[in-house]
Amino acid sequence: QLQLQESGPGLVKPSETLSLTCTVSSGSISSGDYYWGWIRQPPGKGLEWIGTRSNSGSTYYNPSLKSRLTISVDTSKNQFSLRLTSVTAADTAVYFCARHRRDWGNYFDSWGQGTLVTVSS
Amino acid sequence: DIVMTQSPLSLPVTPGEPASFSCRSNQSLLHSSGYNYLDWYLQKPGQSPQLLIYLGSTRASGVPDRFSGSGSGTDFTLKISRVDAEDVGVYFCMQALQTPFTFGPGTKVDIK
Numbered sequence: 061q062l063q064l065q066e067s068g069p070g071l072v073k074p075s076e077t078l079s080l081t082c083t084v085s086s087g088s089i090s091s092g093d094y095y096w097g098w099i100r101q102p103p104g105k106g107l108e109w110i111g112t113r114s115n116s117g118s119t120y121y122n123p124s125l126k127s128r129l130t131i132s133v134d135t136s137k138n139q140f141s142l143r144l145t146s147v148t149a150a151d152t153a154v155y156f157c158a159r160h161r162r163d164w165g166n167y168f169d170s171w172g173q174g175t176l177v178t179v180s181s
Numbered sequence: 182d183i184v185m186t187q188s189p190l191s192l193p194v195t196p197g198e199p200a201s202f203s204c205r206s207n208q209s210l211l212h213s214s215g216y217n218y219l220d221w222y223l224q225k226p227g228q229s230p231q232l233l234i235y236l237g238s239t240r241a242s243g244v245p246d247r248f249s250g251s252g253s254g255t256d257f258t259l260k261i262s263r264v265d266a267e268d269v270g271v272y273f274c275m276q277a278l279q280t281p282f283t284f285g286p287g288t289k290v291d292i293k
Binding site: 109122156165 | 212216218220222228229230231232235236239241242273275277278280281282283284285286287
């Protein structure tokens, strides 16, 4: 069964860059026509889709974050990453990585456990 | 952006009894393929969300058949035929028709 695990700093200072990595195991990130995405959840709140990237390089970003966001895929390491610049307290959230299926509809069928990132000085 | 709403926001349930809750969008989620691009996720306490239903009514792999999704256009329903104690958590719907994908606020289900 595919497994995903987020990693990265749990504390980031305001105006700095948030960087997270998702390591995929029990499956290849480059097999199949899969996409790889990030979703976040502020403490006690709902879910927000951040963005998605395919193995072939197609990207789809939430317009509300697009100017600050980069999602990349490293097939050699079986990882994909999120980079969010100029963070503020509003970016404090649990960040989930997930596999995004686009064969029929759009859905996230495998999720990481999530990692809490706090933006604070 | 497509706005998603859910009701009720909180639902106490009795094990063994049925339960249902609603999800609505402010735009039709009917794709040109004829399918509705609507997903349901369950986030159990302390866990990440898990996929239950996609395309409005297709159960994801491993999801018990007591869960069923229905609806079309802008109105959707998730039904649990017989609630199990392990079904507690927050149920989110997500429109998957266009980016940015957007989620409803969730329905929190707990045991009476």
